[in-house]
Amino acid sequence: MSDFEVILEYSGNVTFALIDRMLDKLIEVPAFKKIRRNIQKKLYGIFVECIENIYKNTGNGLDYFSKDKKPSYIRVGKQNGKFFISSGNIIANKRIKSLKNRIDMINDLDHEGLKSAYADILGKETLTVEEGAGLGLITIALRSGNKIKYNFTHLDDRHSYYEMKIDVPNATSGFY
Amino acid sequence: MPLPVFTKNHLNYMKKVSINPSSNTPKVIFDPSNNIFEISGESRPYDVPSFYQPLLAWLDEFNKELSEMKAGSGSLEFKFNLEYFNSLSAKYILDLCKKLSKIHSDGHEINVIWQYETGDEYMLESGQEMSKISKMPFNYEEIKA
Numbered sequence: 001m002s003d004f005e006v007i008l009e010y011s012g013n014v015t016f017a018l019i020d021r022m023l024d025k026l027i028e029v030p031a032f033k034k035i036r037r038n039i040q041k042k043l044y045g046i047f048v049e050c051i052e053n054i055y056k057n058t059g060n061g062l063d064y065f066s067k068d069k070k071p072s073y074i075r076v077g078k079q080n081g082k083f084f085i086s087s088g089n090i091i092a093n094k095r096i097k098s099l100k101n102r103i104d105m106i107n108d109l110d111h112e113g114l115k116s117a118y119a120d121i122l123g124k125e126t127l128t129v130e131e132g133a134g135l136g137l138i139t140i141a142l143r144s145g146n147k148i149k150y151n152f153t154h155l156d157d158r159h160s161y162y163e164m165k166i167d168v169p170n171a172t173s174g175f176y
Numbered sequence: 177m178p179l180p181v182f183t184k185n186h187l188n189y190m191k192k193v194s195i196n197p198s199s200n201t202p203k204v205i206f207d208p209s210n211n212i213f214e215i216s217g218e219s220r221p222y223d224v225p226s227f228y229q230p231l232l233a234w235l236d237e238f239n240k241e242l243s244e245m246k247a248g249s250g251s252l253e254f255k256f257n258l259e260y261f262n263s264l265s266a267k268y269i270l271d272l273c274k275k276l277s278k279i280h281s282d283g284h285e286i287n288v289i290w291q292y293e294t295g296d297e298y299m300l301e302s303g304q305e306m307s308k309i310s311k312m313p314f315n316y317e318e319i320k321a
Contacts (some may be wrong), residue, residue, distance in 0.1 A: 016222050020199050037321055038295035041260070045298065048220055048262050115305060122270050123309050132264060139263040143298055 004079050007031045011073040014054045014089075022051060026076065035083070035170075042168050043076060043083055045143045049136045050074055050087040050164065056133070057089050057162070070161050083168040091162040096152055099162070102134050107147045114142050144168050190241055193234055201227060202258065206234060211250070215272075216257035219265040228268035235275040242284050251285035257319075258291075258299065266302065273310035280312055290314040293321050 008026050010018075026032055026047060032040065054072045072089040091099070109117060121127065121135045141148060149165040193206035202217040221227040254276055261269060273288070280286045290303035300316065307314040 019220075024199075037293075038297070041293075041296055041298070045260060048260070052220070052262060115301070119305055119309050122267055122305070124267075127264075127267060135263040135267065139266070142301075 007076040009075045011071050042143050046085050049140050054089040086165040088163040090159050106141050213254040218259050219261035224264040239279045253287050255289045270306050273306045277310045277312035288314045291317045291319050
């Protein structure tokens, strides 16, 4: 039997102001406050990268994305003893190929490989939008110590729905 | 409390930087007269480049002033005490470290302190990466939550 607990969930448009409000909310949720501090920090960091991804992918809540059919979402929860963060948002089809390649590449790397990819992007003079997105994904992989699960669902000629899920183990070691 | 490095005659005209923290921007103090250089708190600004570019430009100007000063300055102390930074902020924090490395390689003594909370391995590792890439040695300080 699987246990499933939602710690925080949001569905709708993501604006910059909303990110602040969601973070304020997250740290006040009793179920979050009970979590060990080092896991809290991991979840907080991954939550920011995921919600900023939604914000960037959906252009600060453009009209198309505010349609009721497929609103963006972000969820922090616990399942089978592991914490997770999942998110979903509409994305332009033309971005899927490079994004998919990037996640696959990141998922193939071990911790040292991720650190080296992180250093490569960070050391560049300027970052393209895609490199910026890549840096966010590498950060998620480094913070979680896990693979990024993803899925794309075709919506129409121009858009798909992009979902991510990241598990964060509730390690028994650590300082807290 | 670090000792003041500069007399009133030196570098006093360089405008001190003092930015109050907000929910998404860190507190910043660049105060040469009192040898206090510190970035602390949370960094995920609305416009990351616009937040950091003036700080980078300030450090360039500061390095120029230091180099023009014939009398040697004492050791500068630069402290990072970040609770959290997002991935794009990391790029600009590294750029700051590169500027500090330049000041260092231009012959000015500088002590970079990278503070991290007990158990926050990510923050410690980030500091180690920043130090390695920027070629600027850091001193690490663990802080109890």
